[in-house]
Amino acid sequence: MRIEKKLHSEISTAIRSIYNQEADLGKIQIQKTRKEFTGDFTVVVFMLLAYSKKSPEQTASDLGEYLKANVIEVSDYNVVKGFLNISLSDKFWMDFFAECFSQDNFGFTSTEANSKKVVIEYSSPNTNKPLHLGHIRNNLIGHSVSQILKACGNEVVQVNLVNDRGIHICKSMVAWEETGMGETPEQNGIKGDRLVGNYYVRFDQEYKKQIAELVAGGMPEEQAKEEADWMKKARNMLKKWERGNQKILDTWKMMNDWVYEGFDKTYADLGIRFDKMYYESQTYLHGKSIVLKGLKQGDLKQKPDGTVFLDLTEYGMDEKVLLRADGTSVYMTQDIGTAVIRYDDFKFEEMIYVVGNEQDYHFKVLSIVLDKLEFPWSNRLTHLSYGMVELPEGKMKSREGTVVDADELIEEMIQTARSNSEELGKLEGFSTEETDKIHKIIALGALKYFILKVDSKKNITFNPKESIDFNGNTGPFIQYTGARINSLLKKAADQNISENSSLRAENLSHGEISLIKLIYAFPDSVKEAGEKRNPSEIANYAYELAKEFNRMYQELPILKEENAASKNLRIALSTKTGLILKSALSLLGIEVPERM
RNA sequence: GGUCCGGUAGCUCAGUUGGAUAGAGCAACAGCCUUCUAAGCUGUGGGUCAAAGGUUCGAAUCCUUUCCGGAUCACCA
Numbered sequence: 001m002r003i004e005k006k007l008h009s010e011i012s013t014a015i016r017s018i019y020n021q022e023a024d025l026g027k028i029q030i031q032k033t034r035k036e037f038t039g040d041f042t043v044v045v046f047m048l049l050a051y052s053k054k055s056p057e058q059t060a061s062d063l064g065e066y067l068k069a070n071v072i073e074v075s076d077y078n079v080v081k082g083f084l085n086i087s088l089s090d091k092f093w094m095d096f097f098a099e100c101f102s103q104d105n106f107g108f109t110s111t112e113a114n115s116k117k118v119v120i121e122y123s124s125p126n127t128n129k130p131l132h133l134g135h136i137r138n139n140l141i142g143h144s145v146s147q148i149l150k151a152c153g154n155e156v157v158q159v160n161l162v163n164d165r166g167i168h169i170c171k172s173m174v175a176w177e178e179t180g181m182g183e184t185p186e187q188n189g190i191k192g193d194r195l196v197g198n199y200y201v202r203f204d205q206e207y208k209k210q211i212a213e214l215v216a217g218g219m220p221e222e223q224a225k226e227e228a229d230w231m232k233k234a235r236n237m238l239k240k241w242e243r244g245n246q247k248i249l250d251t252w253k254m255m256n257d258w259v260y261e262g263f264d265k266t267y268a269d270l271g272i273r274f275d276k277m278y279y280e281s282q283t284y285l286h287g288k289s290i291v292l293k294g295l296k297q298g299d300l301k302q303k304p305d306g307t308v309f310l311d312l313t314e315y316g317m318d319e320k321v322l323l324r325a326d327g328t329s330v331y332m333t334q335d336i337g338t339a340v341i342r343y344d345d346f347k348f349e350e351m352i353y354v355v356g357n358e359q360d361y362h363f364k365v366l367s368i369v370l371d372k373l374e375f376p377w378s379n380r381l382t383h384l385s386y387g388m389v390e391l392p393e394g395k396m397k398s399r400e401g402t403v404v405d406a407d408e409l410i411e412e413m414i415q416t417a418r419s420n421s422e423e424l425g426k427l428e429g430f431s432t433e434e435t436d437k438i439h440k441i442i443a444l445g446a447l448k449y450f451i452l453k454v455d456s457k458k459n460i461t462f463n464p465k466e467s468i469d470f471n472g473n474t475g476p477f478i479q480y481t482g483a484r485i486n487s488l489l490k491k492a493a494d495q496n497i498s499e500n501s502s503l504r505a506e507n508l509s510h511g512e513i514s515l516i517k518l519i520y521a522f523p524d525s526v527k528e529a530g531e532k533r534n535p536s537e538i539a540n541y542a543y544e545l546a547k548e549f550n551r552m553y554q555e556l557p558i559l560k561e562e563n564a565a566s567k568n569l570r571i572a573l574s575t576k577t578g579l580i581l582k583s584a585l586s587l588l589g590i591e592v593p594e595r596m
Numbered sequence: 597g598g599u600c601c602g603g604u605a606g607c608u609c610a611g612u613u614g615g616a617u618a619g620a621g622c623a624a625c626a627g628c629c630u631u632c633u634a635a636g637c638u639g640u641g642g643g644u645c646a647a648a649g650g651u652u653c654g655a656a657u658c659c660u661u662u663c664c665g666g667a668u669c670a671c672c673a
Contacts, residue, residue, distance in 0.1 A: 026613095034616070044615055046653065056653085082653085083616060126673075163673070280673095307671065316599090321671045331673050360600065361668055387601080388666080395666090424635065442635085454609065458602070459666070466607085471635055472621040473609080480635050488632055540610065543620085554628095554637045574632095596635075 003073060003088065003096075004030050007041060014066040021051040038078055039085030040517065046082050056082030090508045093516045097569075098503040100519065101576055107522040107583060109153030119157045119346050120146050120384075122354035123272070126163045127259040128172045129197035131266050133404040133462060134356070134389045134396060140448055140589060141386055141456050142354040143272045144535035147587045152530035157346055160274040161338060164256050165281040168200070170234040170241065173251055175199035175206065178230070185258050191407065193262030196255055201401075206230055242328070269410050271444070271589050278341070280334050287337025288329045291322045294373045310369055320365055335366055336373070343377055350380050352533070357385040357457070384533050387459035389451075404464060413443035413468065420470055426596060438593045442476050445590045449475030452588050453539035473543055475590055478581060481546035482592035484553070485578035492559055492571055503572055504565050511552035515573055518545050522580055526587070535588055542584040549577045 008028055015023040027047040033039040045052075045060045052059040057079055064077030064084050075089035100106050122142020125131060131139075142158070150156045176183070176199045185192040207230050214224035225231065240248045267273065294300045295308050300322065302308050308323040322333050342351060353363060363383035370378035388395065389404075396403045417439040421427055427435045450468045454460050470476040508516075522541065529537035558574060561567035582592050 029615080031615080036617075042616090046615075049653090081616065124673095166673075168673080309671085318669075324671045326671095328671085330671060334673095356667090357601070358667055359673090362673090385601090390666085420635070426633080426635080450608095458609090461608080463607090466622095469608090469622065474621080474635085476635055477621090480633080484633055484636080491632060536610090540620095543610095547620085550636060551638095553632080557632075559632050595633085 003092070004041065006073070007043075007067070007071070007086065010067060010071050011043060011063060014063050014070075015048065015051050018062050018066060019051045019053075023048065023051055033085050037080060037083075037085050038087065040088045041086045043084040043086065044082065045084055060084035090506065090513070093508065093513055093520075094503060096520060097516050097573070097576070101503065101572055105583075106576075106580065107526050108151045111150065111153055111155050115153055115155045116349050117155045117157070117346060118149055119159055119342055119348040119351040120149070120354065121159050121161055121352070122146075123160045123267075123274075124163065124355065125160075125263060126168060127193075127196070127256050128168045128200045129398060130191070130193040130262060131406040132396065132398070133406065133409060136270070136406050136409070136447070137386065137389050137451050137460065138354055138356070139267075139270055139272055140451050141384070141535060143270070143589050144452055144538075144587060145352070145354065145384065145533050147589065148526065148529045148533075148535065148538065151526050151583075151587060154530075157276065157348070158274050159276045159278060159342065161278045161280065161283075162260075163280045165241070165284065167234055167238050169252065169256070170237040171203040171207075171230075172196050172199040173237060173248075173255060174230055174233045175203035176255065177251070178206075178233075185261070191262040191265065192258030192260070193266075194407075196259050196262075203230060203234070266406050266410075269407075269440075269444070271591075276345070278338055280338075283337040283341055284329050284334035285337070286341055287333040287335070288323065288327075290336055290340060290373065291329075291333055297374075299372050299374065310372055312365065312368065315368060317365070320369065322369070332362070332366065332369065335362075336369060339366070339370060339381065340375065343375070348377075348380065350382060352382045352384050354384045354386065357387055359383070360385055384456075386456040389460045389462055392461060392463050404462065410443065410447065413447050414439055416467055417443040417446070417470070417476075421596070430595075438596055441591045441593045442470070442479060442596060445475030445479045445585075446470055447475070448588055448590050449478070449539060452535040453543070455536045456534055475585075476596070478542050478546040478585060479590070479592050480596055481549055482578055482581045482585070483594065483596045485549070485574050485581070486592075486594055488558060488574055489571070489578065495559065497559065497567075497571065503569055506565075508569075509556060509566075511548075511555050512569065512573065515545075515548050515552055515577065518548050519573075519576060519580060522584070525584075529587070538584050538587045542581060542588070545577060545584070546581060549574075549581075 007030055008025070011028050012023045012025060015021055029044040029047065031042050031044070033042045043060070043063065045056050045063065048059055048063075049056060052062065054062070060079040060082060064079060064086070067074045067086060068077055073088050073092040074086055076087040078085050120142060123135065123139050125135060146156050146158050176196075179202060180199065183195065185195050207228055210228035210230060211221065211224045214227060215221055219227065237248055241252060291300065291308055295302060300308055300310050305325040306327070307321055307325045309319045309321045311319055313319075320332065321330060322336075323329060339351070342348070355363065360383065363381070367378050367381050370381070390396070391402060391404075393402070421435070421439060421442070427438060430438075446468050451460065453473070468474075522545075525537055525541040529535060552573070556570060558567065558570040561570060585592055
């Protein structure tokens with residue numbers, strides 16, 4: 001049993017015994033003792049004064065005295081104002097550590113037959129341009145939350161929804177057909193997603209030019225936007241695509257395949273993969289048929305021009321269009337189709353959409369629409385809404401070329417990791433292959449930690465001019481601590497020293513207890529990260545643990561310790577800390593290198 | 597304009613079921629490597645927690661108002 005719970009119930013017993021009163025359990029407040037005071041846990045007694053009818057100091061002393069006398073784990077107490085600081089015995093901490101030391105997946109809950117089934121959608125790229133920093137945040141949050149939920153004992157299915165159809169894809173296709181002269185990624189070694197993205201940009205440039213020409217010729221701007229040659233071509237192409245024109249479909253498939261090949265590389269770099277891919281081109285028609293069925297059932301309304309919509313005025317919102325007058329579907333329509341298909345596929349108990357907070361309204365409406373369409377699971381959808389990645393000048397805009405490209409950023413990080421490593425003279429005597437691998441692990445550790453340590457609901461400012469740090473509160477710092485531990489344990493093994501399971505030590509030093517207390521907190525940290533769906537919880541924990549270990553490492557000898565019991569304990573602490581750091585970082589998708 | 601989110605040290609961020617003197621990192625300055633990896637450790641300086649009221653034993657945290665920033669209120673995705 002967790003000691004906080006035990007203290008909680010013991011205090012309730014104490015109040016009964018000393019003051020002859022039944023305490024409201026909610027009023028017994030236990031928190032960790034702040035480090036400037038002596039003790040492990042602190043009871044805030046102000047709310048208990050109603051029972052004691054005594055001063056805060058006296059009440060705290062009464063309770064402290066009772067706990068010390070009656071609870072074996074409590075070794076001492078002190079009172080500061082209305083705060084009762086409780087110290088637990090070294091034996092308690094040693095017993096806890098010995099127990100957790102023998103546990104394999106300490107802090108993790110394993111998945112069982114009746115585990116909650118959670119589908120999580122993230123990434124959700126468009127196939128007309130390469131991934132950028134915004135997508136990186138989405139991917140990292142999605143992947144990390146997936147791992148965290150698994151660690152909390154859920155059965156997690158990671159899915160992706162590729163937006164592979166629509167006018168934006170046609171724009172790239174038009175530009176490629178008009179100016180590409182058959183260019184392929186193989187031909188000149190450009191990544192497929194980049195190549196297609198280039199044509200998307202080219203379309204926009206040419207389109208603007210055409211509008212300007214028409215406007216110069218006297219046409220109003222609004223009309224020019226409609227009449228521009230390439231826009232007409234793109235619209236025409238979309239119509240042909242929807243009618244199944246084979247030539248268009250072939251080009252579409254070819255260009256999308258280029259993009260997927262490019263995405264695959266970026267996903268591989270980020271260490272991400274999905275259990276199932278969904279494609280909008282395969283789900284939007286299903287959404288359309290569901291909407292038509294809903295119309296027939298009377299769940300939805302239709303305007304004289306044929307537009308199908310849902311009246312949301314009872315929710316204080318407007319009308320939501322689900323099919324245009326010409327019968328084509330909108331974004332919401334395909335999301336309906338995808339959700340229904342997924343429910344049929346997995347019968348999930350929850351589906352999480354990892355999508356930016358700019359779409360808060362969309363997902364609010366999606367749940368309502370599914371409810372109106374009489375799907376009983378409509379309340380199982382959760383929108384995991386995260387903040388935007390911004391530049392110092394503001395939002396990233398792909399058309400203005402201010403986006404931070406994912407591949408380029410990763411490559412730059414690797415360069416920085418390499419030059420740092422070389423400057424520090426690390427990794428001498430390693431093969432190029434080995435150093436490359438380690439540099440990549442460190443680079444991605446820095447990038448992933450940089451993004452995940454920030455509360456996901458907040459916006460992030462990324463300044464491309466300031467490189468992401470490798471020192472201090474960073475991924476490499478934690479990785480370094482892990483590598484340091486690896487090295488230490490390797491040395492211990494070389495000297496034939498291995499910790500034995502009979503962990504015994506008297507007079508634990510401050511550094512050892514602090515570390516054990518942090519280890520004790522790991523399961524709670526994982527649980528809370530799962531409940532809040534928030535990777536930053538884990539990132540902050542890992543940083544604290546690494547920092548505490550480094551402090552101990554600096555203060556106390558480990559392999560050189562003379563007292564056998566202490567030496568044994570410190571090696572065991574190092575082993576466990578290393579494992580927990582590795583577990584925690586794995587929840588963030590970060591690896592620990594053997595050496596760095 | 598309505599709704600939602602945010603504003604904490606020069607910079608990037610922790611800290612909110614209300615608790616003690618608001619914490620880290622970066623940057624600056626001062627120390628610590630013949631000793632287990634110095635991508636480390638120790639110390640110094642740095643704050644009107646956007647502002648004002650309120651609630652109470654106690655507010656960065658809850659309520660009200662104001663200011664600033666962002667998002668959204670599409671037959672775009």
